[in-house]
Amino acid sequence: MRTKVLTDTELVHAYMAGNEQAFETLLLRHKRKVWSHVYLMVRDREVTEDLFQEAFIKVVHTLKTGKYNEEGKFLPWVMRIAHNLVIDHFRRSKKMPLVRGSEEHDVFASVAQPGQNIEQRLVNVQIDEDVRRLIEHLPEEQREVVIMRTYLSMSFKEIAEHTNVSINTALGRMRYALINMRKLIKEHDIHLERA
Numbered sequence: 001m002r003t004k005v006l007t008d009t010e011l012v013h014a015y016m017a018g019n020e021q022a023f024e025t026l027l028l029r030h031k032r033k034v035w036s037h038v039y040l041m042v043r044d045r046e047v048t049e050d051l052f053q054e055a056f057i058k059v060v061h062t063l064k065t066g067k068y069n070e071e072g073k074f075l076p077w078v079m080r081i082a083h084n085l086v087i088d089h090f091r092r093s094k095k096m097p098l099v100r101g102s103e104e105h106d107v108f109a110s111v112a113q114p115g116q117n118i119e120q121r122l123v124n125v126q127i128d129e130d131v132r133r134l135i136e137h138l139p140e141e142q143r144e145v146v147i148m149r150t151y152l153s154m155s156f157k158e159i160a161e162h163t164n165v166s167i168n169t170a171l172g173r174m175r176y177a178l179i180n181m182r183k184l185i186k187e188h189d190i191h192l193e194r195a
Helices: 008-016 020-042 045-064 074-093 118-136 140-151 156-163 167-187
Strands: none
Touching (some): 008 074, 020 045, 020 156, 118 167, 140 156
């Protein structure tokens, strides 16, 4: 006898009707994808685990209170919750994600360069800080693309997949982000020449 594989929508309705097993099935079905999405952005297992759990606590709360209205779009909805928690995490910690353990990917590394004196290093640290502040002033969708591309070294294909948009949209957001950053640089007369 074959067991019918329930859709996400059927499992959500079953869980909302009191079937706890239905939620466990949903969790097992989507755990790897959601966890990977968070990990790709934060690159830290402990933080990923915390944000992953927080995302599913929000999911449970929304389902239990009957506020779920994403019919047929359970996974994209969970991914959006997880994604927003990652963004909130970086806002709270007031730091941008940096790829750890690989200097070649950390484009704003302020590690001493051979032959640089203290003044040159301080200038470079200030430039890094100015760039981070510029990124903070971008609209959220543009800021996400810049963070993923610049700090996480993600390809535009990966960015498109993780933000659920087309590659052209991801490229467009990056283009507009650069245009907006140039405007801010001009408006505020910011000098970004490295020492």
